[in-house]
Amino acid sequence: MTNHKRSVVTGVLVTALAAVTAACGGDATPASSAGATAAAEPVTINVHTFGAGENFGYDAAVEKWNAEHPNIQIKYSNLTDRFEDVYLPQLLQRLQAGSGAGDVVGIDEGAMGLLAARPQFFTDLGEHGLQDRKADFPAAKWETGVNADGKLFALGTDIGGMTMCYRKDLFEKAGLPTDREEVAKLWPDWNAYLEAGKKFQAATKDAKWMDGPNTIYNVILAQEAPKNGNVSYFDKSNQLVLETNPAVKTSFDWVQRFSKEGLTAKLQAFTPPWTKAIKGGGFATMGCPAWMLGVISGAAGESNKGNWDVAAVPGGTGNWGGSWLAVPKQTKHPKEAAEVLNYLTGKDGHIAAFKEAGAFPSSLPAQQDPEVAGLKNEYFNDVPTGEIFSASVKDLQPVFLGEKHAQVKTSVEKVLEGMDQGAVSYEEAWSKFTAAGVKAAG
């Protein structure tokens, strides 16, 4: 072939390629210019969240906003029920790629350290006037939303608090008290919880006292961390303290004891068999931060209404979980996105989410609102959740979570599951646990 003809062929291919590229790009270009020029045209703000059951509980809040704001329409999508291993990797890829992330994104506490260390990806909310919201939040919730550059990048949604959920019908069959006051008296501390478990297990064959190792592990860790300098796996300079922090060892030891006594159903939290067991009565108790109520009611369904109830947790208060909302820098509508974020993290958004998903407000004005304080959860036999969680979060201590908290958490919890299921021996468990944590942090 002559050179001339080769260039013809190449020319054809280049043209074809250009046409393909143009076709791909054609969609985005007019949309972005429209958003920049004409504010009168309705703007769609994508709100992306995660979570099982009722997740963030924004359906009602979004409906209300959309009715009142014809120019800014919220499109609310809950992307997945899994945070660490589905939502977060996807979010990071989209941040890196520069497109595809929502205009407002939900972030779980486990990844706040990671994302605070990446200020380049998020809009400075201070530029949109949200700096004024400081008085609305407890100091810890606010500080976590400030990134490595000292800019505000995320505002708090819910807060965990801590209670213990229990299966009333299973308790009755095992001859244990069912009234939530009496149940609370049954377990003032974890030792009493263990004894009650043994009693339950002696009377029950086809159900276990607790789900698996990791829900209780997280509950105890949340209680112990404030007693040890408010840190869990990392200290405040992001050094791994997993091996030396007594909070971690204490939590580990308790879980090991429960497992050795045969009190666990050996289930892995947030998997289909676990969900099935919540519904089918596979276990009797489970640590319950406020958001867990939404997970349970979502998983157990209407047929189990009244079977689950809520009592005080052994060992006092603590915080497990809770989330934030942020605006990625790649958004085409930072101003409108910040407005939506301001609404959802505002008093009304918090209250709506609490009603819908049981997610307890971190917003102080919302907490003080009589509507929250007086709210009862119908699904759990009208338990006064407002009163219980208000008390639970009152003296809450902020726990620092390092940049690689999510990775370390996943790795060490795997070892606990292995120990519970018998793949890791009880003797080796602690050394494997610390080794896994060190590797994940490295």
Added chain:
Amino acid sequence: MTVQLAPAPRQAHRKRTPPQRRMARFDLRGVPYLLVSPYFLLFAIFGLFPLGYTLWLSLHDWELAGDKSFTGLANYTELIVDAEFWNAVFNTVGIFVLSTIPQIVLALLLANALNKRLRGRLLLRLGVLLPLVTSVVAVAVIFSGLFARDYGLFNWMLGLVGVEPIAWQNEKWSSWIAIATMIDWRWTGYNAIILLAAMQTIPKDLYEAAALDGASARVQFWKITIPMLRPTIVFVVFISTIGGLTLFTEPVMFEGNPQMTGGTTGQYQTVAMFVVEAAFRNYEMGYASAAAWLLFVLILIGTAANYWFTRRIGGSR
């Protein structure tokens, strides 16, 4: 191709060619390249480029949406002493052996049976291909249910003969058996059909001659069918090698969550899962890329071994 294109006279180049002639020449010589180009173009974009880019990434400490720095071969030196990586290699090879050997044997027996005069032969032949039509995910979901600890069919059946329920995900041997079962259920029929096609090309007179000499059906199978099938068996092993070394979907679905750890202590984590775990659970893209390249090298070694094997069989015939 043996099709003769128009003779290319040398003097054609010398003259000024009129446009029609030029178009005709382009039609003959240029268009074939144009027609095959989409494949090579797509291969370059989705095959070669990722291969090269992965190599580039593997020389970096490259955090997803984070810091990036050139580290040379550090990822590789870390990887070859990483016990978890070799555990993944061991699992991958183990599951491959555990699934492929019974699979080929079963496929041979099945093909031999289908090669006989049977009632409803076509229906039976179609039947063994049926599992291939179902999606891998569907197969894995169903089998994970069958192998479930609490309400699984296999544990229920074992319970009938007094065996305690097995937590299939918990041990290497039990998880490997479960995963190998999924693979075999899906692929045995496919291999059987390929072997059957090869069997039908074996001349009938060989069997007739053997029968006249008094060879039993069993002897005929071992002395005629198997030797004549060797090249096809090697092909089937080839395909299974590539599939086996990149095994991913079945163990992921079997785990029941997308954590990619292949069980609590990596009982059934394959190399492909190891790569995804490093890249999208620990966000170490560089390390994952290095692992992907080592997997590539492993597949090359496996294929080279097979090639050597083929040559030997060719020589002995």
